[in-house]
Amino acid sequence: MSTTAATETHTGHAEGHHDLGFIRTYIFSTDHKMIARQFLFVSLLFLLVGGILATMVRWQLGFPGQPMPLGGMLPDTMAPGGIILPEFYNSLVTMHATFMVFFALMPLQAGVFGNLLIPLQIGADDMAFPRLNMVSFWILPVAGIIMLASFFVEGGAAGAGWTSYAPLSSSGEWTGVYMGQILWLVSLTVLGFSSILGAVNYVTTVMNMRAPGMTWFRIPLATWSLFVTAWLLLLAIPILTGGLILLTFDQTLGTAFFRPEGSGEPLLWQHIFWFFGHPEVYILILPAMGFTSEVIANRSRKPIFGYHSMVIAMVAIGFLGWIVWGHHMFQSGMNPLLGMTFVVTTVVIAVPSAIKTFNWMGTLWRGNIHFDTPLLHAVAFVSLFIIGGLSGIFMASAPVDIYIHDTYFIVAHLHYVLVGGSLFGIFAGITYYYPKMFGRMMNEGLGKVHFFLSFLFYNMAFFPMHNLGVQGMMRRIYDPNQYEYLQGLQPMNTFISISVFLFAATQVIFAFNFLWSLRAGKEAGRNPWKSNTLLWATPSPPPHGNFPEMPIVYRGPYEYSHPDHDEDFWPQDDPPATSGSGGQPAASPNPELVPGD
Amino acid sequence: MSDAAVATMDRKPMPGMKVYNMKLGMWVFLLSEVMFFTSLIGSYIILRFAHPDHWTDPGIVLNVPLTALNTFFLICSSVTMVKAFAAIQQGDQKGLKNWLLATILIGAAFVGIQIIEYAALSSEGFLPMLDAYHAVGRGNPHEGPSLGGPLYGATFYAMTGFHGAHVSIGVLCLIFVYFRARSGAYTEESLAGVEVIGLYWHFVDLVWILLFTIVYLI
Numbered sequence: 001m002s003t004t005a006a007t008e009t010h011t012g013h014a015e016g017h018h019d020l021g022f023i024r025t026y027i028f029s030t031d032h033k034m035i036a037r038q039f040l041f042v043s044l045l046f047l048l049v050g051g052i053l054a055t056m057v058r059w060q061l062g063f064p065g066q067p068m069p070l071g072g073m074l075p076d077t078m079a080p081g082g083i084i085l086p087e088f089y090n091s092l093v094t095m096h097a098t099f100m101v102f103f104a105l106m107p108l109q110a111g112v113f114g115n116l117l118i119p120l121q122i123g124a125d126d127m128a129f130p131r132l133n134m135v136s137f138w139i140l141p142v143a144g145i146i147m148l149a150s151f152f153v154e155g156g157a158a159g160a161g162w163t164s165y166a167p168l169s170s171s172g173e174w175t176g177v178y179m180g181q182i183l184w185l186v187s188l189t190v191l192g193f194s195s196i197l198g199a200v201n202y203v204t205t206v207m208n209m210r211a212p213g214m215t216w217f218r219i220p221l222a223t224w225s226l227f228v229t230a231w232l233l234l235l236a237i238p239i240l241t242g243g244l245i246l247l248t249f250d251q252t253l254g255t256a257f258f259r260p261e262g263s264g265e266p267l268l269w270q271h272i273f274w275f276f277g278h279p280e281v282y283i284l285i286l287p288a289m290g291f292t293s294e295v296i297a298n299r300s301r302k303p304i305f306g307y308h309s310m311v312i313a314m315v316a317i318g319f320l321g322w323i324v325w326g327h328h329m330f331q332s333g334m335n336p337l338l339g340m341t342f343v344v345t346t347v348v349i350a351v352p353s354a355i356k357t358f359n360w361m362g363t364l365w366r367g368n369i370h371f372d373t374p375l376l377h378a379v380a381f382v383s384l385f386i387i388g389g390l391s392g393i394f395m396a397s398a399p400v401d402i403y404i405h406d407t408y409f410i411v412a413h414l415h416y417v418l419v420g421g422s423l424f425g426i427f428a429g430i431t432y433y434y435p436k437m438f439g440r441m442m443n444e445g446l447g448k449v450h451f452f453l454s455f456l457f458y459n460m461a462f463f464p465m466h467n468l469g470v471q472g473m474m475r476r477i478y479d480p481n482q483y484e485y486l487q488g489l490q491p492m493n494t495f496i497s498i499s500v501f502l503f504a505a506t507q508v509i510f511a512f513n514f515l516w517s518l519r520a521g522k523e524a525g526r527n528p529w530k531s532n533t534l535l536w537a538t539p540s541p542p543p544h545g546n547f548p549e550m551p552i553v554y555r556g557p558y559e560y561s562h563p564d565h566d567e568d569f570w571p572q573d574d575p576p577a578t579s580g581s582g583g584q585p586a587a588s589p590n591p592e593l594v595p596g597d
Numbered sequence: 598m599s600d601a602a603v604a605t606m607d608r609k610p611m612p613g614m615k616v617y618n619m620k621l622g623m624w625v626f627l628l629s630e631v632m633f634f635t636s637l638i639g640s641y642i643i644l645r646f647a648h649p650d651h652w653t654d655p656g657i658v659l660n661v662p663l664t665a666l667n668t669f670f671l672i673c674s675s676v677t678m679v680k681a682f683a684a685i686q687q688g689d690q691k692g693l694k695n696w697l698l699a700t701i702l703i704g705a706a707f708v709g710i711q712i713i714e715y716a717a718l719s720s721e722g723f724l725p726m727l728d729a730y731h732a733v734g735r736g737n738p739h740e741g742p743s744l745g746g747p748l749y750g751a752t753f754y755a756m757t758g759f760h761g762a763h764v765s766i767g768v769l770c771l772i773f774v775y776f777r778a779r780s781g782a783y784t785e786e787s788l789a790g791v792e793v794i795g796l797y798w799h800f801v802d803l804v805w806i807l808l809f810t811i812v813y814l815i
Contacts, residue, residue, distance in 0.1 A: 128618040196629050204622040208613040234629045242636025246755060254726040255751040257640065262727035262747050263648050268640055 028138075030130035031544055032115045035137045037437060039111035040430075042141055043104050044514075049148070050099035055504050057092050060084045062497020064479045064490075077156065086478045087176055090159030091151070093476050097162030098184065101284065102191055103144050105418060108426050109287035110195070110233060111140065114202050114226045116433060120535040120542065121223040123211025123551040123573075128204040132197045139194035143187045150183035158184035161476060163277070166258030166269040170250040178251075185248045192241040195233045202230035211534065211573075213553030217308065218572065220533045220557040224311050225290025228318040229283050236279035243272035267332055274325035282321045285385075285417060286314060288425020289356060292378040295428050296360050298531050299375035300367025301568050303558040306359040313352035313359075320349045330398045331405045339398045346396035353389055357382060368561070368568075373447030374529075377428035380455050384420025388413055391466065406476075409469025415462045427451070427510070434514075435528045439540040440521030446513040453506040461499035464492050530569045533557050537573050623793045627800045630763075634804055637759060638811065641752045651746030657734045658723055658744055659753070660714060661813050667710045668809050671764075674703035675802045678795050688785040690778070697775045697791075700798070704768040711761050715754075725751040756808055763801045770794050 020029075029035060059068045071082025078088040115133065119126055127133045150157040157180040160169035164184070172178035206219070206227045219227075247269065249255040256262025258269045297304040304310060326334060326342035360382045369375065391413040395401045404410065434442050468489055473480050480486040480493070527536040534551050551573040559570040614621050645652055655661060677699040684692030722731035722739065730747035733739055774794050777783065783791055 129622060196626070199629070200622050200626045203625045204618050208616075208618050208621055210613065234625065235632045238629045238633035239636045242633050242640070245759075246637075246640060249725070249751070249755065254728055255755075256727040256747050257644070257751055257755075259727070263651060264748070265644060265647055268643050271643070272636060272640065 028134060030126075030134050032119050032127045032130065032133060033437070033542060033546075035133055036112050036114075036116035038137050039107050039115060039140070040437070042137075042144070043107035043111060046099050046103035046144055047108065050096055050104050051504055051507065053092050053096035053099065055501060056084065057089070057096055058497040058500040060089055060092075060478065061480070062494045062500075064481055087159060088156060089478045090161075090175060090476075091157040091177070091180070094158050094161050094164075094184075095147070095151070098147065098158070098188075100418070101162060101280075102188060103140070103147070105284050105422050105426070106195070107140055109422065109429075110198060110202075110226065110229055110283065111137070113222065113287055113291065113429055113433070114198060114230065116437060117220075117222050117535065118202055118205055118226055119209070120436075120538060120546060121220045121533050121557075122206060122209065122214050123534045123547060123553065124205060124209035125545045125547060127201045128209060129197075129201050133201050136194045136197040136201065139190060139197075143191035143194070146183055146187040146190065150180040150187070153179040153183065156180050163273055164247070164269075165273075166247065166250070166264075166266040167260055169269075170247060170258045170264070170266075172251075182248065182251050185244050185251065189241055189244045189248070192237045192244070195237045199230040199234035199237070202226060203234060206230075211547075211551045211553055214534075214572075215553075217311065218553055218556050220290075220535075221293035221304065221307070221310055221314075222287070222290035225286045225293075225314055228314045229286045232279040232283050232286075232318055232321065236276045236283070239272060240276035240280075243269060243276070246272075267329075270329050270332060271325070274328040275322075277328065278325045279318075279321045281417075282317055284422050285425070286317065288381060288422045288429070289314070291429035291432065292360065292381045292425050293363075294531075294533070295374045295378040295432050296363050296382075297558045297560060298432075298529050299370045299372060299378070300364050301370070301560045302363055302367040303556075303560055304359065305362030305365075306355070307556065307558060309355050310359055313355045316352040317349060320345060320352070324349060327396055327398075327401070330401045336398070343396060343398050347393065350389065350393060350396075353385075357386060357389075372431075373442070373444060373451055374428045374432035376448065376451045376455075377424050377431060380451070381421055381425040381428060384416055384424060384458075387463075388416030388421055391416060404469055406474055407469035408465045408473045408475055411475050412462055412465035412469060415465070419462065420458060424454075427454075430514075432529065433535075434517070434521075435524030436535060436538075436540050436542070438518055438521070439524055440517050441524050441528060442517045442521060443513050446509055450506060450509040450513065453509070454503060457499050457503035457506055461496050461503055464496055468492060468496075527571075530567075532559055532569050532571050534572055537571060617789060619789050619793050620796070623796045627796065630800060630804075634756075634759075634807075637752075637756050638807070641756060641811070644748050644752060648746065648748055651748040653732075653734070653745045653749070655814055658718070658721075658732045658749070659813050660717065660735060663710065663714060664809060664813055667707055667714075668805065670703050670710070671707050671802050671805050674700050674707070675799050677703065678798045682788070682791050682795050685778075685783050685788045685791050686785060690781065690783075693783060693791070694775065694778050697771060697778055701768055701771045701775060704764055704771065704798075708761055708765055708768065711757065711764075723750050723753075725754040727751075753812060756812055760801070760805055760808055763804070767794070767798050767801050770797070 025031075025034065029038070056068065059071075065083060067082030068079060068084060069082075071079045071084070074082070077085075078091075079085060084092070115127070118124075147157075155172065155177045157177070158164065158169070159175040159177045160181065164181070168174050169181055172181060175181070206223065210219070246255075246257040250258055250264070256264040258264045258266050260266055293304055293310060324342060324346045326338060327346045330339050330342075364379070391409065395404065395410060395413060431442055431447055434440070469475075471486075471489060473486050473489055481490060524540045526539055528540075529536070534547075534553070537551060538546055552575070553572045554574065554576055555570065555572055557572055559565070559572075561568045562570050616624075677696045681693050681696035681700060684690075684696055718732075721733055721735065721737075722729075722743070724730050724732075725747070727747045730750050731743045732745055732750065733741040734744050771794060774790050777790060
């Protein structure tokens with residue numbers, strides 16, 4: 001109470017920090033909240049790029065060989081007369097995945113929310129290393145420009161798939177892409193530094209900069225998820241970097257790490273890539289799980305069901321993610337006994353995932369549910385994650401995977417977890433934290449329209465892909481009609497494509513709502529969701545330095561509808577009422593003055 | 598238990614990790630460095646097990662005595678680094694500067710010797726490129742039969758090269774620290790820069806002992 005009242009006055013803000021000027025405030029900012037906003041705008045732009053590439057892929061599959069609307073604007077090396085060339089199609093598939101994974105979903109979760117939430121939820125004034133944080137952001141647009149530039153070099157952009165399997169990727173003669181592949185490698189190597197710097201920052205901040213009273217098991221689940229993600233980034237990205245560099249040497253110097261003609265081992269690339277790649281999968285979903293936990297507990301006005309098991313499940317997922325990479329390689333000729341090992345470890349991951357899922361449902365159970373946009377997105381996350389998780393069990397099982405490997409079944413699965421899971425989780429996060437970032441609410445009506453249409457078109461687009469895959473349509477194929485047995489699937493492909501276009505069009509509503517609410521949204525105030533975490537004890541948006549006085553934490557983050565409290569929420573920094581013992585001093589803002597025992 | 602007792606218990610400040618941010622950050626960063634070298638060493642192990650014919654017995658192609666001497670230098674530089682840190686802990690500015698300078702010189706010597714080694718090896722045809730690899734072994738006539746295979750050269754240069762790059766970056770950082778030390782930036786109370794660069798330097802030293810063993814001696 002006293003801290004909340006004190007923050008209202010902005011005193012610390014006005015005199016503690018001088019005016020930094022435009023460049024230091026908006027461009028080369030070291031303020032974690034500004035960096036979060038920078039990440040948000042840049043990665044939403046990259047999400048747009050990835051989305052445009054996706055619609056082009058779907059045009060070719062839905063209407064193969066027909067000129068694409070506006071396709072005439074593309075040069076003849078890509079789409080003469082608007083008809084997408086096979087080589088360009090390879091680039092489209094590769095770059096769609098690359099942009100979505102590395103430039104949209106990763107920065108949207110770890111970049112935006114890692115920066116926004118970690119210091120605010122643990123009660124820190126900023127990150128541990130604000131300048132490294134700034135560098136970490138600025139690497140992203142640089143890497144993105146390198147990646148975009150690869151479309152315009154001779155041979156076009158990389159076309160060996162986002163996994164860039166050698167030998168397809170190790171020399172240009174197979175794909176016809178030389179410079180594009182090298183730029184792909186350079187861009188991702190550069191981007192890796194952004195992730196590592198960010199991860200060092202997040203880990204240090206969470207470990208060392210928590211406010212008094214913020215014990216490990218009082219940390220909100222969003223910060224926990226970002227903390228586990230930071231560890232995964234820290235340890236997984238350097239593995240990829242090593243592999244990327246060796247592959248770059250194969251491409252440029254003529255070494256033969258992965259080139260079979262020089263006794264290199266193409267399978268080594270698969271091992272390196274997936275040893276990175278499976279932790280990466282959890283990098284892409286854990287933060288979304290964190291936002292979902294926050295939103296579901298808050299909008300159900302109930303404590304999160306099984307807080308400790310939620311934390312332990314995330315740590316378990318983070319650990320198990322390291323010993324399952326072989327399930328991407330069942331078809332690579334590995335020893336079946338080894339394959340069996342990977343089947344077992346992979347299926348074990350279903351246990352912590354199911355714990356989380358049941359905990360979310362347990363939280364919703366008999367809650368006082370507020371059906372706002374963030375909750376709708378969060379519930380969509382849970383339900384779509386269940387579908388994606390269940391289809392994952394099919395693939396985790398080697399005998400089944402041999403049949404569905406590299407078909408549209410895997411495309412359906414990964415889009416259920418990455419779009420249905422991560423992207424809906426991100427929408428939940430953006431709509432929920434938007435008021436804190438920009439001080440205004442997003443429009444609820446538009447938000448609901450966006451949600452329902454997205455949910456509908458999303459499922460229309462991706463659910464039938466399971467069917468395509470089981471019927472044998474392979475992923476990354478340019479024109480399935482070249483096989484007689486796939487020709488009957490064309491109507492379904494056309495249906496999927498139209499659904500994807502509608503899904504993409506629906507996002508215009510979101511973009512409009514996002515931009516329009518920046519200026520015209522309802523003033524949010526300090527705590528529009530009546531949430532407990534320290535984040536909401538600051539003004540919206542929080543001033544430089546976040547907390548004018550050091551907040552003190554008295555309880556866990558999910559004390560909603562507590563029987564001992566009059567209101568249905570009980571902020572973490574709200575001092576407990578002094579009971580019969582009398583003389584208990586009010587909360588002291590200075591931790592040094594707090595009596596220990 | 599009364600509410601008040603709970604409140605008192607709860608209001609202990611968070612001790613964190615009991616180290617300052619920069620030191621913790623460096624430890625965390627070094628973990629990611631461990632993973633980077635793991636990817637290189639792991640690739641080496643897989644390639645070598647898959648193609649033992651690409652390697653020769655130790656000492657035939659690579660100059661083990663020279664590198665052993667270089668290894669000794671690098672270990673010495675860790676000692677001088679420790680001495681530098683110990684000096685500033687005692688508030689000994691002169692000792693700090695001198696030991697830092699010694700560390701810089703030994704580190705630079707390591708890189709220099711590595712460059713000389715690279716030049717000698719490449720003149721003997723020991724190269725990373727698939728098409729150019731033609732190692733003849735030390736002291737053999739240049740048109741002699743090729744020993745080992747290109748994976749030997751490629752992994753050698755990748756592993757030692759990235760280590761050399763780490764040493765070089767370390768030397769540059771040490772030079773920066775040295776000039777800060779000359780301007781009196783470090784005291785007994787404020788010695789984070791020296792300690793943190795020291796951690797990095799010892800890590801690079803430790804990695805080299807590992808690399809020297811598996812690249813040169815096995």
